[in-house]
Amino acid sequence: MLAEFDLIRRYFMSSQEASTASNGVTLGCGDDATLLVPQAGQQLVVSVDTSVVDVHFPREAPAFAVGHRALAVALSDLAAMGATSRWCLMALTLDQRQFADDEATEAWLADYAQGFHALSQQHATTLVGGDVTSGALSIGVTVMGEVPVGEALTRGGAQAGDLIAVTGALGGGAGGLALWQQGERDLSHPLLSRYLLPQPRLAAGLALRGLATAALDISDGLLADLAHLREASQVGAIIALDALPLADELESTLGREAALKAALSGGDDYELLVTLGADDVAEAQQRLVPLGLSLTVIGRCSETLGVSASDQSDLSGYAGWQHFSGEAP
Amino acid sequence: MLAEFDLIRRYFMSSQEASTASNGVTLGCGDDATLLVPQAGQQLVVSVDTSVVDVHFPREAPAFAVGHRALAVALSDLAAMGATSRWCLMALTLDQRQFADDEATEAWLADYAQGFHALSQQHATTLVGGDVTSGALSIGVTVMGEVPVGEALTRGGAQAGDLIAVTGALGGGAGGLALWQQGERDLSHPLLSRYLLPQPRLAAGLALRGLATAALDISDGLLADLAHLREASQVGAIIALDALPLADELESTLGREAALKAALSGGDDYELLVTLGADDVAEAQQRLVPLGLSLTVIGRCSETLGVSASDQSDLSGYAGWQHFSGEAP
Structure with a gap:
C-alpha cells in the first residue's frame, strides 16, 4: 500500500506549493494545519460537499471527471452565494483494493489530481489541506471563498x-446520467459532459451580485431547489414550462416529456436559480453575455405560497426523477 | 430513507442556531454556504480529517464515541498549531442499511450528535456547515481556528x-485498541477511554505558544510523528525510553515491552509533541498545571540527523505496531 504521505506529496502538494505566495497562504500543506490570511472587509464563505462512489458518480467514471466533479459541486455552492473562491481542502478516501496494483492506483490518482487541479486553477482556488484515508471511494471537499x-x-x-431565472440550460445532468446508464462513454457528448464535468457558475454568481434578490444552485432539481428558495423567502412560485431552457440534445435524446421531467426534477445541473426585480433582468442578462452564459426567465414569485405551472399543468407529475442516488440504500 | 434535510435539521441545526450570534457567524447552516467573520489581526488555521469505519474506529463503537472522536482528531491539529478553535464543518456519510429501521438510525444519530456537540461546546467550536450522504460510514471534519x-x-x-517533551501520557490509544479487540467494552476503562474518547489538547497548545519552538500532535505514533518534526526542522533526536510517560494501566495490561512499543509507535494518542529551549521547560510545565496536564521531557534534539535511544536500545525493534488501519486494505 502506498503510504499516505507519499500519495499527498506526489499528486497534490507540488502544484500548490508553487502558488501559495500570492494566495493568502502563509503556511501550506505539510504541517498539522494551514495558515491563511483572509482579506479585510470580506466575509468568509464556507461549504462542504461529499461525493460518494455509486451514489453521486458511477464507479467506472473516468478519474479525471471524478476529481473535477467533486470540486465542481462544492464550488457551485460558493457561486450561489456570489462569492469569490479562494481555497479548498480535499479529503480523499480511496479503496486500493479496487486497483490491480500500485501502478494502477497511481495512474488513477494522477488522472484524478489532474481533473481536480485543472478546475481549481481555472477558478484560482488553492488546495490548502487534505487527508487521504483508506475505505470506500469518497471525496469530501471543503471550499472557502470571500464576499x-x-x-x-x-x-x-x-x-x-420578483421574476425567477436560471443560468444556462437544465436537464443536462439527468440526461447525461441516463445516457451513461445506456452505455454512452464519450465525454465530449454534450449531455454526458454536463453530467460528469459540470461547470460551477462562479463568474455568474459574481456578476449577479447587487441584482439578484435570492440565489441558490440547482443540485437537487429545479422544483426541489425552488422549494428551498420559496421556504427561505416565504414566497410562492409560478413556472412557465414552455420557457424552461433545455440542455442541448436533451429533447431529441429523451423525448419531450422525459426532457421536461429531467429539467424539473433531474438535478445535478449546477446552474444558478435566481430571483430578481423585473427591471433588473435586462441588466443581469447583459452582464452574463461576456461569460457566454444565458439567463432565462422561467417564472415569477407570488404571494400565494406553493408552486404551480402557468399553463395549469400538474407539476406533481414531474416530480420523482430517478436520481442516481435513488438506487443506493 | 430519512431525507437529508430532515437529518441535518433534527440533529445538528437546532443546537448551533442558538449559538451563532456570538461566534462570528453571520449566516448559519441552511443556505448554500455559511458566512463567517474572522477577527482582525488573526490568521485562519484550517485542517481536515476523515474518520472511516473499520479503519479509524470499530464498527461497533458507541455512536457517542464516534461523534466525539471524529471531531477530536480534527481539533487535535488545531491544538498542535497553538490555535483557538472557532468553527467546524461535518460531512457525515452513513449507510442506513446497517440499521434495522428508521428508529434505529435516529437513535444512532442522536447519540452521535450528542458526542459531537458535547465536545464542540467544550471547545467553543460552532458547527457551521455539513453534508449528509449515503454510503459506507465515514466522517470528514473540517476545523477552522485562529491564531x-x-x-x-x-x-x-x-x-x-532543544529538549523534546510530550503532554500527558503515551500508549493509551494503542492500549485501548488492544483491549477493545480483546472484547473490553467499558468506556470508563482509562485505556479504552483514551482510544475512543481522546481529548484534543487545545488549551495546552495555547499555553505553549511563545515557548515551544516546534509542535505537532501524536496521531501516527511518537516515532513516526517525531520523524515529521525532525524532517521539517532538519534536526536529529535522542530519546530516553525510561522517561516516556506511559498511560495509566498500560504496563500492567500489556507488559513492559508491548507498553513501550505502544508508546513509541502505537499512535492515536493525540497528545502534543513539542520542542523547547532547556530554560523554558519549567515555565511550560507551570503553564500546564492549571490544565491538570503534565509535560514530560523525553529527549533532546541533536545536530546529527536520525533518531536514537539514549540507552543505545535498537529503536527499529519498536516500530511496526499493528495499527487498526493496518488490518484494512
Whole structure:
C-alpha cells in the first residue's frame, strides 16, 4: 500500500506549493494545519460537499471527471452565494483494493489530481489541506471563498413579484446520467459532459451580485431547489414550462416529456436559480453575455405560497426523477 | 430513507442556531454556504480529517464515541498549531442499511450528535456547515481556528539542543485498541477511554505558544510523528525510553515491552509533541498545571540527523505496531 504521505506529496502538494505566495497562504500543506490570511472587509464563505462512489458518480467514471466533479459541486455552492473562491481542502478516501496494483492506483490518482487541479486553477482556488484515508471511494471537499460584507446572495431575499431565472440550460445532468446508464462513454457528448464535468457558475454568481434578490444552485432539481428558495423567502412560485431552457440534445435524446421531467426534477445541473426585480433582468442578462452564459426567465414569485405551472399543468407529475442516488440504500 | 434535510435539521441545526450570534457567524447552516467573520489581526488555521469505519474506529463503537472522536482528531491539529478553535464543518456519510429501521438510525444519530456537540461546546467550536450522504460510514471534519499573526506553532522550528517533551501520557490509544479487540467494552476503562474518547489538547497548545519552538500532535505514533518534526526542522533526536510517560494501566495490561512499543509507535494518542529551549521547560510545565496536564521531557534534539535511544536500545525493534488501519486494505 502506498503510504499516505507519499500519495499527498506526489499528486497534490507540488502544484500548490508553487502558488501559495500570492494566495493568502502563509503556511501550506505539510504541517498539522494551514495558515491563511483572509482579506479585510470580506466575509468568509464556507461549504462542504461529499461525493460518494455509486451514489453521486458511477464507479467506472473516468478519474479525471471524478476529481473535477467533486470540486465542481462544492464550488457551485460558493457561486450561489456570489462569492469569490479562494481555497479548498480535499479529503480523499480511496479503496486500493479496487486497483490491480500500485501502478494502477497511481495512474488513477494522477488522472484524478489532474481533473481536480485543472478546475481549481481555472477558478484560482488553492488546495490548502487534505487527508487521504483508506475505505470506500469518497471525496469530501471543503471550499472557502470571500464576499464583501453584506453582499452575499442568499436564499431568503425573494419577494412576490420578483421574476425567477436560471443560468444556462437544465436537464443536462439527468440526461447525461441516463445516457451513461445506456452505455454512452464519450465525454465530449454534450449531455454526458454536463453530467460528469459540470461547470460551477462562479463568474455568474459574481456578476449577479447587487441584482439578484435570492440565489441558490440547482443540485437537487429545479422544483426541489425552488422549494428551498420559496421556504427561505416565504414566497410562492409560478413556472412557465414552455420557457424552461433545455440542455442541448436533451429533447431529441429523451423525448419531450422525459426532457421536461429531467429539467424539473433531474438535478445535478449546477446552474444558478435566481430571483430578481423585473427591471433588473435586462441588466443581469447583459452582464452574463461576456461569460457566454444565458439567463432565462422561467417564472415569477407570488404571494400565494406553493408552486404551480402557468399553463395549469400538474407539476406533481414531474416530480420523482430517478436520481442516481435513488438506487443506493 | 430519512431525507437529508430532515437529518441535518433534527440533529445538528437546532443546537448551533442558538449559538451563532456570538461566534462570528453571520449566516448559519441552511443556505448554500455559511458566512463567517474572522477577527482582525488573526490568521485562519484550517485542517481536515476523515474518520472511516473499520479503519479509524470499530464498527461497533458507541455512536457517542464516534461523534466525539471524529471531531477530536480534527481539533487535535488545531491544538498542535497553538490555535483557538472557532468553527467546524461535518460531512457525515452513513449507510442506513446497517440499521434495522428508521428508529434505529435516529437513535444512532442522536447519540452521535450528542458526542459531537458535547465536545464542540467544550471547545467553543460552532458547527457551521455539513453534508449528509449515503454510503459506507465515514466522517470528514473540517476545523477552522485562529491564531495571532506569526504566533502559530509549526513543525519546523526545532533546533539542536532543544529538549523534546510530550503532554500527558503515551500508549493509551494503542492500549485501548488492544483491549477493545480483546472484547473490553467499558468506556470508563482509562485505556479504552483514551482510544475512543481522546481529548484534543487545545488549551495546552495555547499555553505553549511563545515557548515551544516546534509542535505537532501524536496521531501516527511518537516515532513516526517525531520523524515529521525532525524532517521539517532538519534536526536529529535522542530519546530516553525510561522517561516516556506511559498511560495509566498500560504496563500492567500489556507488559513492559508491548507498553513501550505502544508508546513509541502505537499512535492515536493525540497528545502534543513539542520542542523547547532547556530554560523554558519549567515555565511550560507551570503553564500546564492549571490544565491538570503534565509535560514530560523525553529527549533532546541533536545536530546529527536520525533518531536514537539514549540507552543505545535498537529503536527499529519498536516500530511496526499493528495499527487498526493496518488490518484494512
